[in-house]
Amino acid sequence: xxxxxxxxxxxxxxxxxxxxxxxxxxxxxxxxxxxxxxxxxxxxxxxxxxxxxxxxxxxxxxxxxxxxxxxxxxxxxxxxxxxxxxxxxxxxxxxxxxxxxxxxxxxxxxxxxxxxxxxxxxxxxxxxxxxxxxxxxxxxxxxxxxxxxxxxxxxxxxxxxxxxxxxxxxxxxxxxxxxxxxxxxxxxxxxxxxxxxxxxxxxxxxxxxxxxxxxxxxxxxxxxxxxxxxxxxxxxxxxxxxxxxxxxxx
Amino acid sequence: xxxxxxxxxxxxxxxxxxxxxxxxxxxxxxxxxxxxxxxxxxxxxxxxxxxxxxxxxxxxxxxxxxxxxxxxxxxxxxxxxxxxxxxxxxxxxxxxxxxxxxxxxxxxxxxxxxxxxxxxxxxxxxxxxxxxxxxxxxxxxxxxxxxxxxxxxxxxxxxxxxxxxxxxxxxxxxxxxxxxxxxxxxxxxxxxxxxxxxxxxxxxxxxxxxxxxxxxxxxxxxxxxxxxxxxxxxxxxxxxxxxxxxxxxx
DNA sequence: TTGATTATGATTATTTTTGATCGAATTAAA
DNA sequence: TTTAATTCGATCAAAAATAATCATAATCAA
Numbered sequence: 325x326x327x328x329x330x331x332x333x334x335x336x337x338x339x340x341x342x343x344x345x346x347x348x349x350x351x352x353x354x355x356x357x358x359x360x361x362x363x364x365x366x367x368x369x370x371x372x373x374x375x376x377x378x379x380x381x382x383x384x385x386x387x388x389x390x391x392x393x394x395x396x397x398x399x400x401x402x403x404x405x406x407x408x409x410x411x412x413x414x415x416x417x418x419x420x421x422x423x424x425x426x427x428x429x430x431x432x433x434x435x436x437x438x439x440x441x442x443x444x445x446x447x448x449x450x451x452x453x454x455x456x457x458x459x460x461x462x463x464x465x466x467x468x469x470x471x472x473x474x475x476x477x478x479x480x481x482x483x484x485x486x487x488x489x490x491x492x493x494x495x496x497x498x499x500x501x502x503x504x505x506x507x508x509x510x511x512x513x514x515x516x517x518x519x520x521x522x523x524x525x526x527x528x529x530x531x532x533x534x535x536x537x538x539x540x541x542x543x544x545x546x547x548x549x550x551x552x553x554x555x556x557x558x559x560x561x562x563x564x565x566x567x568x569x570x571x572x573x574x
Numbered sequence: 575x576x577x578x579x580x581x582x583x584x585x586x587x588x589x590x591x592x593x594x595x596x597x598x599x600x601x602x603x604x605x606x607x608x609x610x611x612x613x614x615x616x617x618x619x620x621x622x623x624x625x626x627x628x629x630x631x632x633x634x635x636x637x638x639x640x641x642x643x644x645x646x647x648x649x650x651x652x653x654x655x656x657x658x659x660x661x662x663x664x665x666x667x668x669x670x671x672x673x674x675x676x677x678x679x680x681x682x683x684x685x686x687x688x689x690x691x692x693x694x695x696x697x698x699x700x701x702x703x704x705x706x707x708x709x710x711x712x713x714x715x716x717x718x719x720x721x722x723x724x725x726x727x728x729x730x731x732x733x734x735x736x737x738x739x740x741x742x743x744x745x746x747x748x749x750x751x752x753x754x755x756x757x758x759x760x761x762x763x764x765x766x767x768x769x770x771x772x773x774x775x776x777x778x779x780x781x782x783x784x785x786x787x788x789x790x791x792x793x794x795x796x797x798x799x800x801x802x803x804x805x806x807x808x809x810x811x812x813x814x815x816x817x818x819x820x821x822x823x824x
Numbered sequence: 825t826t827g828a829t830t831a832t833g834a835t836t837a838t839t840t841t842t843g844a845t846c847g848a849a850t851t852a853a854a
Numbered sequence: 855t856t857t858a859a860t861t862c863g864a865t866c867a868a869a870a871a872t873a874a875t876c877a878t879a880a881t882c883a884a
Contacts, residue, residue, distance in 0.1 A: 343579070346871080356833050361872070376576040377840070377871060447700070454719050462724055464714020464732045469704050474712055478735065482714045485728065577841085596861080606843050611862075627850065628861060
C-alpha cells in the first residue's frame with residue numbers, strides 16, 4: 325500500500341464522514357498509527373485536509389462564523405455553482421449591484437480578489453467583503469433587521485444616483501409569466517437596481533424556476549441573463565423571450 | 575471530541591440562541607466547564623464570539639475589525655458613564671443622530687429599550703441595536719471599512735434629508751478654541767448631523783478635553799451640551815461660551 | 825547481488841489536552 | 855455600602871497524542 329493509495333483512501337473517508345480519527349484510519353487502512361500520522365502531516369502540509377489532535381477534518385468543515393449564518397440556507401451547492409459562473413463575468417473595474425438575499429450573498433466569496441466596486445443594500449455582503457480590495461457603497465435608508473438589508477424610499481433614491489455595468493439579483497420565483505417576490509420591500513430595490521444597470525443577471529437555483537409567490541412584480545423583460553442549475557422545459561421559454569440562459573451543473 | 579468540533583458546536587448554539595452559558599455548553603458538549611471556558615477564551619481571542627461573565631454572546635457580525643473593538647475598550651468606564659447620562663435625556667418618540675466612533679457607540683446599550691428612531695452612519699451601532707425596538711436609519715454612501723462607517727458626499731446629502739431632535743457626536747479633541755478631528759471624513763458627517771439637529775450633545779471623556787488634533791473644523795458654537803467626566807478649568811470656559819456642561823463621575 | 829535510499833513500525837521523550845483545585849475577581853443580593 | 859455567590863485565571867497532575875529516535879524491512883540502481 326503506497327502513500328498515494330492511502331492518501332486517496334483517507335480523502336474518501338474524509339469526504340464521507342467529514343472527519344476521521346487516527347485510530348480509525350489505522351484500522352481501516354491496516355497500517356500503524358505512526359504511518360497514518362505521517363500521512364496526515366504530509367497531506368495537511370499540502371492543504372488537502374485540516375489536522376486536528378487525534379485525527380483530521382475536511383477543510384470545508386472549518387467554516388467561518390459568518391458563513392454559519394447562511395449554513396441553514398438551502399441548495400448551497402447549487403447557489404455556489406451559480407455564483408461561480410456569474411462571478412466569471414465580473415471583470416476588474418466593474419461596478420456592480422448586489423441584491424440582498426441568500427443567493428446573491430454567495431457571490432461575495434468569488435469576487436474577493438477582484439478590483440471592483442460593489443453597491444449593495446445587504447449588510448452581510450458588506451461584512452463579507454471586509455478586508456478585500458473591493459470598494460463598497462452601502463445603500464442608505466431604513467434598516468430591516470430581519471432581512472439584514474436596507475430598503476425604503478431613500479434607498480431607492482440612493483440607488484437611482486448610481487449606475488452599474490451589471491446587477492446580480494435574486495427573486496422568490498420565476499415563470500414564463502414573469503418575476504415573483506415575497507415582499508414589496510424587496511421588489512422596490514430589485515427594480516431600482518435593474519433599471520440602473522447595463523446588464524441584469526438573475527441568480528436562480530432550480531427551486532425558484534416555475535415557482536410563483538404572492539406578488540408578481542415584473543415581466544421577464546427585466547432580465548438579461550439567467551444563471552441557473554435548472555434544466556427543464558421552461559428554459560426554452562425563457563430563451564424565446566430574449567433571456568440568455570447560463571446553465572451550470574451542481 | 576476535538577476543539578474544532580466543539581468550536582463548531584458552540585458557534586451553532588450561539589447562532590441559534592444568540593448567547594450561551596458555560597454550564598449549558600458543558601452539558602451539551604459533555605466536557606468540563608473548565609474546557610468550555612478555555613474554548614471560549616480561545617475563540618474570543620480569534621474574534622469568533624464575545625466573552626461574557628458565565629458564557630458568550632454572538633459576535634456582532636459588523637464589528638470584526640480588531641482595531642475598533644480595542645479602541646472601544648479605552649476609557650470604557652468613563653465613556654459608559656457619559657453615555658448613561660446622555661441617554662437619560664432621550665425620550666420615547668425621539669429621533670436622534672448617532673455619530674460613528676467608539677464613544678457614541680457606547681450609547682447603544684442604554685437606548686435598547688427606548689421607542690426611538692436612530693439615524694446613524696456607524697455599522698457597529700446598527701448591529702448593536704439589532705433585536706431592539708429601536709428603528710434604524712442607516713446613512714448610505716461609501717463604506718470606510720477601517721472606521722466601520724459610511725462617508726462621502728452621498729452620505730452628507732442623505733443626512734441633509736433628515737432632521738432629528740438630538741445629535742450625539744464625538745470628536746478627537748475639544749478646547750476653548752473649538753473642535754478638532756483626526757480626519758476630514760469624520761468632520762463632514764459630524765457637521766451635517768449637527769446642522770440637522772435641534773440639540774447637539776458632545777460626548778467627550780477627559781482625554782479629549784484640552785486636546786487638539788490636526789484639523790480644527792468648527793468653533794464651540796456647534797455644541798449645545800457637553801457631557802464629560804472631566805472636571806478642570808476649561809469647564810467654566812466652555813460654559814462662558816454658551817455650552818451646558820453635564821458632569822458625570824466615573 | 826550489493827549498497828544506498830526510502831518507507832515502516834516500535835520505543836521513548838515531549839507536547840498537548842483535559843479536568844481538578846484554589847485564591848482572586850466579578851457580579852448579584854442584602 | 856457590605857456580604858454572599860459565582861465565575862475567572864492560574865497552577866498542577868493525569869491521560870492522550872505527537873514528535874523524535876532508532877531499528878528493521880522494502881525498494882531501487884548499478
